[in-house]
Amino acid sequence: MAHAHTLNSSKPLGHGSSVKRHTGLMDWITTVDHKKIAILYLWAGGLFFGIGGLEAILIRIQLIKPMNDFLDAQTFNELITMHGTTMIFLGVMPVIFALMNAVIPLQIGARDVAFPFLNALGFWTFLFGGILLNLSWIMGGAPDAGWTSYAPLSTSTYSTTHGVDFYTIGLQIAGLGTLIGGINFLATIITMRAPGMSFMRMPMFAWTTFITSAIILFAFPAITVGLVLLTFDRILGANFFEVGGGGSPVLWQHIFWIFGHPEVYILILPAFGIISEVIPTFSRKRLFGYSSMVFATILIAFLGFMVWAHHMFTTGLGPVANALFSVSTMLIAVPTGIKIFNWLFTMWGGQVRFTTPNLFAAGFIPTFTMGGVTGVMLASAPADFQFHDTYFVVAHFHYVIVGGLVLGLFAGLHYWWPKMFGRMLSESLGKWTFWTFILGFHMTFFVQHFLGLMGMQRRVFTYLPNQQFDLLNLVSTIGAFLMGVGMIIFLINIYLTSRRPADASNDPWEDGRTLEWTIPSPPPEYNFKQTPLVRGIDAFWKEKTAGHTAMTPAEPVGSIHMPSATAIPFVMSVGIFIAGLGFMFSRDEFGNAFMSFLFNNYIVTALGLLITFGAMLIRSLYDDHGWHIEPEELEGR
Amino acid sequence: MMKTWQAVKRLLPMMSVFALILAGCGREDLSVLRPQGPVAESSLGLIKLSITIMIVVLLIVFAIAAFVMIRFRRKPNQTEIPEQVEGSFKLEILWTVIPLILVVVLAIPTVKQVFAAGNDHSNDKNAVKVKVTGHQYWWEFEYGDYGVITAQDLVIPTGKDIAFELITKDVLHSFWVPSLSGKIDTNPAGTINRFSFSAPKEGVYRGKCAELCGPSHGFMEFKVKAVSNEEFEKWIESRKAPAVLPEDPALAKTFKDQCLQCHAVGDQGIANAPDLTGIGSREAIAGILINDDTREDGAPVEENLKTWLHDPQSVKPGNLMPNPKDLGLSDAEIDGIAEYLANYKLD
Numbered sequence: 001m002a003h004a005h006t007l008n009s010s011k012p013l014g015h016g017s018s019v020k021r022h023t024g025l026m027d028w029i030t031t032v033d034h035k036k037i038a039i040l041y042l043w044a045g046g047l048f049f050g051i052g053g054l055e056a057i058l059i060r061i062q063l064i065k066p067m068n069d070f071l072d073a074q075t076f077n078e079l080i081t082m083h084g085t086t087m088i089f090l091g092v093m094p095v096i097f098a099l100m101n102a103v104i105p106l107q108i109g110a111r112d113v114a115f116p117f118l119n120a121l122g123f124w125t126f127l128f129g130g131i132l133l134n135l136s137w138i139m140g141g142a143p144d145a146g147w148t149s150y151a152p153l154s155t156s157t158y159s160t161t162h163g164v165d166f167y168t169i170g171l172q173i174a175g176l177g178t179l180i181g182g183i184n185f186l187a188t189i190i191t192m193r194a195p196g197m198s199f200m201r202m203p204m205f206a207w208t209t210f211i212t213s214a215i216i217l218f219a220f221p222a223i224t225v226g227l228v229l230l231t232f233d234r235i236l237g238a239n240f241f242e243v244g245g246g247g248s249p250v251l252w253q254h255i256f257w258i259f260g261h262p263e264v265y266i267l268i269l270p271a272f273g274i275i276s277e278v279i280p281t282f283s284r285k286r287l288f289g290y291s292s293m294v295f296a297t298i299l300i301a302f303l304g305f306m307v308w309a310h311h312m313f314t315t316g317l318g319p320v321a322n323a324l325f326s327v328s329t330m331l332i333a334v335p336t337g338i339k340i341f342n343w344l345f346t347m348w349g350g351q352v353r354f355t356t357p358n359l360f361a362a363g364f365i366p367t368f369t370m371g372g373v374t375g376v377m378l379a380s381a382p383a384d385f386q387f388h389d390t391y392f393v394v395a396h397f398h399y400v401i402v403g404g405l406v407l408g409l410f411a412g413l414h415y416w417w418p419k420m421f422g423r424m425l426s427e428s429l430g431k432w433t434f435w436t437f438i439l440g441f442h443m444t445f446f447v448q449h450f451l452g453l454m455g456m457q458r459r460v461f462t463y464l465p466n467q468q469f470d471l472l473n474l475v476s477t478i479g480a481f482l483m484g485v486g487m488i489i490f491l492i493n494i495y496l497t498s499r500r501p502a503d504a505s506n507d508p509w510e511d512g513r514t515l516e517w518t519i520p521s522p523p524p525e526y527n528f529k530q531t532p533l534v535r536g537i538d539a540f541w542k543e544k545t546a547g548h549t550a551m552t553p554a555e556p557v558g559s560i561h562m563p564s565a566t567a568i569p570f571v572m573s574v575g576i577f578i579a580g581l582g583f584m585f586s587r588d589e590f591g592n593a594f595m596s597f598l599f600n601n602y603i604v605t606a607l608g609l610l611i612t613f614g615a616m617l618i619r620s621l622y623d624d625h626g627w628h629i630e631p632e633e634l635e636g637r
Numbered sequence: 638m639m640k641t642w643q644a645v646k647r648l649l650p651m652m653s654v655f656a657l658i659l660a661g662c663g664r665e666d667l668s669v670l671r672p673q674g675p676v677a678e679s680s681l682g683l684i685k686l687s688i689t690i691m692i693v694v695l696l697i698v699f700a701i702a703a704f705v706m707i708r709f710r711r712k713p714n715q716t717e718i719p720e721q722v723e724g725s726f727k728l729e730i731l732w733t734v735i736p737l738i739l740v741v742v743l744a745i746p747t748v749k750q751v752f753a754a755g756n757d758h759s760n761d762k763n764a765v766k767v768k769v770t771g772h773q774y775w776w777e778f779e780y781g782d783y784g785v786i787t788a789q790d791l792v793i794p795t796g797k798d799i800a801f802e803l804i805t806k807d808v809l810h811s812f813w814v815p816s817l818s819g820k821i822d823t824n825p826a827g828t829i830n831r832f833s834f835s836a837p838k839e840g841v842y843r844g845k846c847a848e849l850c851g852p853s854h855g856f857m858e859f860k861v862k863a864v865s866n867e868e869f870e871k872w873i874e875s876r877k878a879p880a881v882l883p884e885d886p887a888l889a890k891t892f893k894d895q896c897l898q899c900h901a902v903g904d905q906g907i908a909n910a911p912d913l914t915g916i917g918s919r920e921a922i923a924g925i926l927i928n929d930d931t932r933e934d935g936a937p938v939e940e941n942l943k944t945w946l947h948d949p950q951s952v953k954p955g956n957l958m959p960n961p962k963d964l965g966l967s968d969a970e971i972d973g974i975a976e977y978l979a980n981y982k983l984d
């Protein structure tokens with residue numbers, strides 16, 4: 001849809017149709033431009049990340065000393081559940097999608113994603129799913145069964161508020177957005193690469209986005225099914241996980257982790273991609289072992305589906321399963337190790353410049369390696385009998401997700417910020433962010449390895465004194481505050497930067513290697529006036545070394561076909577939101593008869609679905625051919 | 638890179654403090670790092686093996702990282718383009734094969750131990766068989782061969798293999814005695830787990846629930862009391878003695894009419910809630926109020942019972958014990974029952 005039409009076609013679609021340009025809020029609600037959707041993902045993801053961060057701080061305050069009564073036990077369980085769920089589904093994944101949206105079309109020389117309408121739909125369903133989930137705080141209590149929501153604790157027998165319903169339905173709606181986004185990036189990367197950009201000439205971030213999207217495609221349906229089953233158990237009285245009715249709690253664990261483990265790779269692979277972009281740029285050297293990096297990425301994704309039961313070693317699957325899943329999990333260390341050494345040898349012989357993005361990338365390597373090695377330790381089932389569900393595991397996955405993914409996201413955000421917003425973030429504030437954040441991080445989580453080994457189990461709202469846990473917990477809490485300081489410095493940096501003029505050049509880091517650095521910062525809405533011709537890996541760097549300052553165009557200047565802005569994705573998401581909320585309360589007793597009538601007869605649910613499907617019908621019945629930017633307008637800029 | 642060194646300098650004192658703390662390795666009765674039985678020892682053996690391999694890996698990565706980050710920093714007015722190296726077949730083979738070897742080194746003992754752990758002694762005539770039932774938020778231990786049910790304090794003879802069968806009555810729990818063994822979940826009927834461990838040394842070991850099971854998950858503690866064979870037999874015998882009820886007949890009636898509707902003592906009452914036989918000689922009340930007035934975190938058993946009975950919810954939020962006051966018991970009756978229970982001891 002966003003394909004460019006050549007001048008030669010006699011009557012291209014959409015010619016002559018007038019285009020309505022929206023401004024202000026309507027512009028954001030109706031946009032289908034991947035660059036604006038990226039910014040929406042960033043702000044929404046940032047907001048949820050902030051909420052998740054505050055939840056983390058509250059958790060750490062509660063654990064600062066033994067037998068603390070800052071929070072009660074129920075609130076604590078709600079906080080840990082929402083912290084995990086929010087951070088993974090609503091915090092880091094949208095920021096990953098922000099960077100994918102901002103960068104992927106530019107990196108592969110495309111003018112937008114394959115399905116701009118779906119792109120907007122994906123964002124709005126994620127946002128409304130996230131809002132629904134967080135509404136639980138003010139609508140009778142948040143989910144309290146942990147982000148893993150293990151049955152029977154998550155069934156209506158033991159979790160009697162609507163908390164877990166907000167979890168199942170909120171995640172279902174948000175997960176829809178993720179699935180849509182994944183499919184979109186698969187289609188975009190397969191079909192919309194610029195002429196000359198073969199798969200093996202794609203930048204690593206495009207590769208990891210491609211593989212991540214493939215994992216999403218296969219992993220998210222599992223959680224979708226799981227959430228449907230749990231919703232049916234809770235709201236319609238089904239018996240999939242209800243022990244009394246013959247359901248199996250172990251089944252939920254399998255369904256959850258066959259999604260949940262690939263999810264870990266959905267999170268970390270994009271970070272690998274970011275690091276693989278940042279390190280070559282600031283080492284002024286091409287990525288060492290590009291093809292083995294691609295191979296390792298694919299292998300990690302494949303193995304990622306073969307290891308889910310390592311989360312269930314203590315469930316009692318028997319020695320055969322435990323042995324198989326131990327060995328398959330350990331094998332993942334091999335492709336991951338390949339990546340680490342390739343990054344190190346990219347720097348070897350280069351000219352390494354420690355800008356803020358590269359500082360984060362440099363901090364990522366040792367930190368993530370520490371998370372990786374504890375992962376191999378956990379893979380050994382008999383040792384895991386001791387580690388499982390202790391603070392050792394908490395330390396491990398925070399090393400991987402915060403020390404790996406979040407440091408990677410910081411690297412990516414500082415690196416591509418000028419491309420997204422046209423302004424360079426302050427380098428000195430960026431370095432302050434880095435040092436406070438990474439010091440705080442190690443302080444918070446390094447000690448937790450030892451807490452776990454010393455016998456502190458996870459998800460405890462407090463602990464008895466005299467177990468030698470007190471000092472390490474205090475250190476951990478102080479570290480958490482230091483991380484918070486780092487985040488605040490980052491926010492200050494964003495604010496101050498936004499007040500400066502947008503004067504970033506096309507290639508503000510001067511050593512850009514890929515296509516996004518060949519166009520203005522921020523790019524015009526059509527990205528490339530002429531689709532570039534790609535003549536090798538690191539397309540821009542190749543032109544630079546040949547003495548060129550710009551890409552060779554692959555087409556003459558012509559009119560560019562653009563998709564129309566539309567509010568339909570927004571309306572569809574509002575409809576799903578209403579339907580979800582209606583369904584959740586369909587079994588409730590309301591004070592007044594009218595409300596009971598509306599909810600108990602599924603009228604609210606039907607209304608919501610009517611809005612969604614009605615909007616889809618309108619979308620199908622009225623052809624929108626988009627519009628064109630004519631050559632005169634392109635030259636006029 | 639001045640800032641790096643400054644940061645390292647700042648970190649050094651902190652790191653040395655950590656090293657001092659960590660030398661402690663935790664409590665003997667609680668820490669994975671101070672195993673008190675063969676199962677925990679073999680787990681620690683694997684942990685030590687894996688940690689050694691991993692520290693070697695980390696040192697290599699850290700050393701290369703430090704070297705390239707210091708040696709290959711861009712110098713001022715360095716403008717020539719570095720050589721664009723595509724890769725190195727030999728190096729890449731090297732860092733594929735070496736990790737693979739390390740994985741094999743770790744995988745072989747892992748698989749061996751996984752199958753060794755599968756040996757659960759459930760058919761071993763010499764083993765003591767215990768059925769563990771998890772409840773929100775307490776543990777029930779049933780010695781089938783002896784016809785004895787108890788709660789919270791698991792008494793075992795030293796040196797013998799204890800064959801466990803684990804089940805839950807409500808949500809999932811996980812049975813964990815870090816200094817004796819790794820943990821295993823208690824699942825509902827249909828997915829019953831079996832495993833075993835032994836304690837060669839006499840002593841009291843701390844046990845915990847390791848699977849989120851509700852608000853008081855963190856308070857679902859229990860004790861494993863390893864005693865000599867003779868003491869164990871003696872405990873079983875005294876445990877089978879007829880129930881002792883409060884001497885005051887009015888109090889005995891209240892106790893029977895209220896408490897024994899859920900609890901049991903000796904041959905009386907029902908075992909829906911923790912068995913109370915000989916509760917006066919247990920290590921803790923409600924798993925967390927430690928009965929030891931010589932320790933700063935402990936208190937006399939009677940005081941602990943009073944704390945618990947006067948407001949169970951404030952001790953263990955979300956637990957299923959009704960507040961005795963709501964059952965119509967007066968403060969005097971509650972104190973009387975606390976006194977009776979505190980003096981209900983087993984030899």
